[in-house]
Amino acid sequence: MGAVAEAIRGKLEAAFSPSRLELADDSDRHHGHAGHSGAGESHFTLRIEAEAFAGKARVMRQRMVMKVLADELAGPVHALSIVATAPGEA
Template identity: 85%
Template sequence: MMGAVADTVRRKLTEAFSPTRLELVDDSDRHHGHAGHSGSGESHFNLRIEAEAFAGKARVMRQRLVMTVLADELAGPIHALSIVATAPGET
């Protein structure tokens, strides 16, 4: 079950990109004792998102688009976010 941070991330990404695929995994437990891990969870995430908005854009631009939408979360509770952003039909 995801918490408030994950719910916010999902909502913001859905509103911004209308993704055809959105997978968000809280990977915080694997980072216990590492920098940015507060022990409360929801600090480290893996994201896989597929949306038409990424078509024709370079990987770095796709990541920037996602990071812009999640700027508040990345400045606060999220310490690390792994992003795989694709357009429909890409692997």
């Protein structure tokens, strides 16, 4: 796992204390697409489960994650697919 992924993981763990956190670097699948520099760590898929998302709408959950990762999204991360759930949700 690279430096960007480690930073993302660290920030999410600190902000949400997730019971589940899966982060996949999908950069290789975006070769030739906008935002793909060839260096990697530009496109990610995130699955996160945390109590902080309980009772929140899907869009609010995504905004919560994006706020925590604002620096990464303004810089090296071009795309982030987010699935954020509360414990017990499918």
